[in-house]
Amino acid sequence: MSGFDTIIEGVLLGGVYALFALGLSLIFGIMRLVNLAHGDLILLAAYLVLSATTALGLPLAAASLLVVITMFVLGFVLQRLVLERVLGDDILPPLLVTFGLSIVIQNGLLLGYGADSRRLQAGAFESSSVALAPGLSVGLAPLTALVTAVAAVALLQLIFYRTSLGRAFRATADNPAIAQLMGINERNVYAIAVGLSLAVSVIAAVVLGIRASFDPSIGPARLLYAFEAVIIGGLGSLWGTLAGGIVLGLAQAIGGRINPEWQILAGHLAFLVVLMVRPRGLFPARRT
Amino acid sequence: MRGVAEHLLSAETRCGATMLELHAISKRFGAIVVADAIDLTLSSGEALGVIGPNGAGKSTLFNLITGLLRPDAGRIVLEGIDITGLSPEARCRAGIGRSFQIPQPFDHLSVFENLAVAALFGGGLSEVDAIQHCGRMLDLTGLEAKANRLAGSLPLLDRKRLELARALATRPRTLLLDEIAGGLTDAECHELVETIRTIHAEGVGIIWIEHVVHALLAVVQRLVVLNFGKVVAQGVPNEVMRSREVETIYMGVPA
Numbered sequence: 001m002s003g004f005d006t007i008i009e010g011v012l013l014g015g016v017y018a019l020f021a022l023g024l025s026l027i028f029g030i031m032r033l034v035n036l037a038h039g040d041l042i043l044l045a046a047y048l049v050l051s052a053t054t055a056l057g058l059p060l061a062a063a064s065l066l067v068v069i070t071m072f073v074l075g076f077v078l079q080r081l082v083l084e085r086v087l088g089d090d091i092l093p094p095l096l097v098t099f100g101l102s103i104v105i106q107n108g109l110l111l112g113y114g115a116d117s118r119r120l121q122a123g124a125f126e127s128s129s130v131a132l133a134p135g136l137s138v139g140l141a142p143l144t145a146l147v148t149a150v151a152a153v154a155l156l157q158l159i160f161y162r163t164s165l166g167r168a169f170r171a172t173a174d175n176p177a178i179a180q181l182m183g184i185n186e187r188n189v190y191a192i193a194v195g196l197s198l199a200v201s202v203i204a205a206v207v208l209g210i211r212a213s214f215d216p217s218i219g220p221a222r223l224l225y226a227f228e229a230v231i232i233g234g235l236g237s238l239w240g241t242l243a244g245g246i247v248l249g250l251a252q253a254i255g256g257r258i259n260p261e262w263q264i265l266a267g268h269l270a271f272l273v274v275l276m277v278r279p280r281g282l283f284p285a286r287r288t
Numbered sequence: 289m290r291g292v293a294e295h296l297l298s299a300e301t302r303c304g305a306t307m308l309e310l311h312a313i314s315k316r317f318g319a320i321v322v323a324d325a326i327d328l329t330l331s332s333g334e335a336l337g338v339i340g341p342n343g344a345g346k347s348t349l350f351n352l353i354t355g356l357l358r359p360d361a362g363r364i365v366l367e368g369i370d371i372t373g374l375s376p377e378a379r380c381r382a383g384i385g386r387s388f389q390i391p392q393p394f395d396h397l398s399v400f401e402n403l404a405v406a407a408l409f410g411g412g413l414s415e416v417d418a419i420q421h422c423g424r425m426l427d428l429t430g431l432e433a434k435a436n437r438l439a440g441s442l443p444l445l446d447r448k449r450l451e452l453a454r455a456l457a458t459r460p461r462t463l464l465l466d467e468i469a470g471g472l473t474d475a476e477c478h479e480l481v482e483t484i485r486t487i488h489a490e491g492v493g494i495i496w497i498e499h500v501v502h503a504l505l506a507v508v509q510r511l512v513v514l515n516f517g518k519v520v521a522q523g524v525p526n527e528v529m530r531s532r533e534v535e536t537i538y539m540g541v542p543a
Binding site: 164167168170171173174175177178179180181182183184185186285 | 406410411
C-alpha cells in the first residue's frame with residue numbers, strides 16, 4: 001500500500017498548492033498581472049486570522065470569514081490606489097511594485113508579529129483522520145484542504161461562466177478597451193478581481209496555518225509553489241491550476257518517498273519537465 | 289421585429305432636437321493634426337454619413353466621441369449634457385454605441401455573451417430584460433442561429449453583424465458605424481443596408497463612416513466630408529458628392 005499512500009499524500013498536498021495558486025491564477029487570467037507579493041499576502045492573511053482568533057477571541061471559522069472580507073477590501077483598495085497606476089503595456093513596473101510590496105509586507109509582519117513561528121489552532125480537527133479503506137486513512141485537515149480547493153475552483157468557474165460579473169471579467173480579459181466601450185467599468189472590474197484573489201487566498205492562509213507553523217519569511221516560497229502550479233496547469237485556466245497543484249504535490253511526494261531530501265527538488269524538476277515538454281502548460285486556456 | 293423600437297429607445301426622441309454636438313473639437317498627435325476645430329451636429333433620429341480619404345481623421349472622430357481619446361480642445365455635448373470629461377463606459381451608458389471597422393468581438397465569449405455584456409453593463413438592463421433584448425438584436429442582425437458559437441470562430445460577415453448587434457445591445461440613441469460595409473459582397477452589403485435602415489427607422493441617430501458610398505447614400509440624409517481633420521463640405525448627399533471638394537479629394541482635380 002505504500003505506493004498508493006504516496007499518491008494520496010501527493011494529491012492532498014496538491015490541494016494545498018492549488019489553494020496557494022488560485023488567487024495568483026485568477027488575477028493573471030483577468031489582468032495579466034503577476035503578483036510577486038502573492039505569497040506574502042497569504043502570510044498576511046494567516047497573521048490576520050491568528051490575531052482575530054487570539055486578540056478578538058473569535059472561533060477559527062468566524063475569524064476566517066472576517067479576514068476574507070478584510071482581504072477583499074484590501075485587494076480592492078490595493079488595486080485602485082497602487083497597482084492600477086502601474087498596469088500597462090510594459091510588464092516591468094507591476095513586477096517591481098509587487099516585489100516591493102512583498103518586501104514591505106514581510107518586514108511589516110516581522111515588525112508586528114516578530115520572527116517566531118506561529119500556528120493556527122484548529123483543535124481536534126488538526127489531528128483527526130478518516131479511514132478511506134481498511135489500513136488506509138488520511139488526515140481530515142489535508143482532505144478538507146483538497147475538497148476546499150476543488151470547491152473553490154468550481155465556485156470561481158461558476159462566477160466566471162454563469163454571472164454577469166464573470167462575463168465582465170472575461171470580456172475585460174479579452175479586450176479592456178472594447179469592454180469599456182460596452183459600458184464596463186474596467187477599473188472596478190480589476191479591483192474586484194484583485195479583491196477576489198486575496199479573498200480566495202485567505203483559504204490558502206488558513207490551510208497553511210493549520211498544517212504547519214509559519215513565520216514572516218516563508219511567503220516567497222509559497223509564491224514559488226503557487227507560480228509553478230499555475231505554469232504547470234497552463235496560464236489562465238483555473239482547473240489547470242488545480243491540476244498543476246496536484247502534479248506538483250505528487251512530484252514532491254514521490255521524490256520525498258525515494259529520498260526525503262529530494263522532496264522539494266522533485267517538485268521543481270517536474271516543473272522544469274513540464275516547461276520543456278508543454279511550454280504552455282498542461283491545460284492552457286483557449287487563447288488565440 | 290415589432291417592439292424593437294421601445295427597447296432601443298429608453299426616451300422618446302423628439303425629431304429635430306439636437307442629439308450630439310461637437311464644438312470646435314481639436315486633437316493633435318505631435319505635429320499631426322487629426323482633428324482641427326471640428327464642429328458637427330447630429331439631430332435626433334438623423335442619419336449622417338462621413339466620408340474622406342484615409343488619414344482624414346474619421347476614426348479619430350469616433351474615438352473622440354466615444355472617449356477612447358480626449359480632445360485637446362473643444363466640447364462634446366450629448367442630449368444637452370456636456371460629456372467631454374466622461375469615461376468611455378459612462379458615455380456608452382449615456383447612449384453612444386459604436387461598431388469598429390475591424391470587428392473586435394470578445395473572442396472567448398459566445399456570440400450571445402458578447403451581447404449580454406453590452407446589454408447588462410452598457411444598456412443597464414436587468415438579467416431577464418437583457419436576455420430578451422439580446423434575443424431581439426440577434427434576430428435583427430441574423431445571428432440567432434449562431435448565438436452559442438464562440439465569437440472568435442465566426443467568419444467575417446458574422447463578425448461584422450456581431451459588431452453591429454453588440455453596439456445595439458447597449459441600447460444606443462446615437463450609433464456610430466465605422467466602415468461596416470467594407471469587404472462585403474453586394475448581396476451581403478444590401479442586407480446590411482436593410483438592417484441599418486430598420487435601426488434608423490426606429491429612431492436611432494446614426495453617424496456612419498463609409499468608403500462604400502452607394503451603401504452610405506442608401507441610408508444617410510446628410511453627408512459630411514472630412515479632410516486633414518477638418519470638415520471641408522457638408523449638406524445633402526447628392527450635392528456634396530458633386531461638390532468641388534469631393535472631386536478634388538477623390539478625383540485629384542485641382543481646386
